[in-house]
Amino acid sequence: MIVLLGVLVVVLGFATRRNPLLVVGAAGIVTGLLGGLSPQRVLAAFGTGFASSRSVTIFVITLPVIGLLEHHGLQEQARRLITRFAGLTAGRFLALYLLLRQIAAAVGLNNVFGHAQTVRPLAAPMAEGAAERRHGPLGEKAREKVRSFAASADNVGLFFGEDVFLAVGSILLITGFVNTTYHTHLEPLQLALWAIPTALCALAIHGWRLLRLDRQLLAGATGPGRNAELGESVK
């Protein structure tokens, strides 16, 4: 029972808004010591955990080139480019991004898109450009909203696309854990097939919400874009 105090540390840390690094570090130490590990083994666990999870931080390698391109106006150009496509609204563009991200992840290309390499330099500025073309200059709230939804399109596409692919970490984790713990034999293909229904639900639900973003932006817009839009609907 007492090892569950580690979970409690995380929940309390969360509730009192402590720095998450401190919360997780403290929870690890508390759980390890209460679980009967020696201080030395707790330290070793932190070291091996860090070493074996370095791949989540490897995207840093793309930051210099993205930074260089932004220095030379990449975001501005992304915005300019997208305004040339008349039918493309922020919502439609992001729904398309969601679809592409999900398909890429489903065929195993997890690292083809991502927040550092595509959302910040390309997807978010393009969505903003599309929104500005339609609704005029964006207020701060609307801008934050478009950017947040750009980040969400990347996450939802990745999470619910990747499990359709066989060799992804979570599928291998499931088969590895179950096959060794329960002495059975699960095939990755069976698991991947059962990820498809949820993947379709994710595409439908989040795609629909992205498409609705245009209407929300319209309701919040005050510039000339709004009048143009109203004029159109009267016709």
Next chain:
Amino acid sequence: MIKAEWFYWLVGGIFLVMAAQMLTDRTNPKRVGTAAFWGLLGLGFVYGTWVADKSAPAEPLGAAVLVMVCLAGFGFTGRGKGSAATPKQREARAARWGSRLFVPALTIPVVALVCAVGVKKLSVDGEPVLQKGSETILGLGIGAVVALVVGMVMLREKRLSTPVHAGRSMLESMGWAMLLPQLLATLGTIFSVAGVGDQVRRMTTAVLPDGSLFLAVVVYCVGMFLFTVVMGNGFAAFPVMTAAVGWPVLVVQEHGNGPAVLAIGMLAGFCGTLVTPMAANFNVVPAALLELKDQYGPIKAQLPTAVALLGCNIAIMYLFAV
């Protein structure tokens, strides 16, 4: 053979170079602490190679991780002002370069694609060109290096310090959140070694009434969701909840379809990843990257989708899997 470890060293090297720059950045009021944090991170990336293959003790790295936690957690890190181009300058440059700017940016995904699909199959003298199992990570790394060369040649940029400076200010804006995902992976390991899963199993079997299949499905899916919110990733929650409910109750006792139950259970956990700041690399880092005022902007955008999808997962599991 090109090894994943080479790119970890390169990332470590980038951190170290940036740490050296931070130390000399007088616009940053906390430059020493900041440089120490990123410097230790860089050293950890390189030293991690020998910890991962078990040829060096893990304890020094563990101590370094805890020092990083304290440096960032107690507010010893900060950020410099940077010398970013003004919006006007960037507009002018964008007009000058036009859509050619997309060439290096698109080089990264294209090279990643080519590596993951094509180069993966190549081998020289019977040895694969890319380390097996790391093809997509290597694709990202190679893509980034190629793109940097293409970008510097195309933009006639001679000094390597320009991209490094620009990358550093992005890194400084992300701050401590960079370390959190790796730390959470560690916490997951410690939880399983310390027997947290067994405890949760005892508790849930005591609480769960016999014979209510729907309730068991809800407990498994919602448990995956909540545990993922606390732990920041579904991978840590999966062994705990599967040992507690998924396998003993839904698969063994109720004769559910094993692969379906477990796959959908994991996806219920992913719904939790969408709504937790603990999943820093998906939710907090993007907020910093996109320079949002509201750190929780992406989570707010994802919350309704996550709740609806959790409902979908419960329905799919109840109707088709058990």
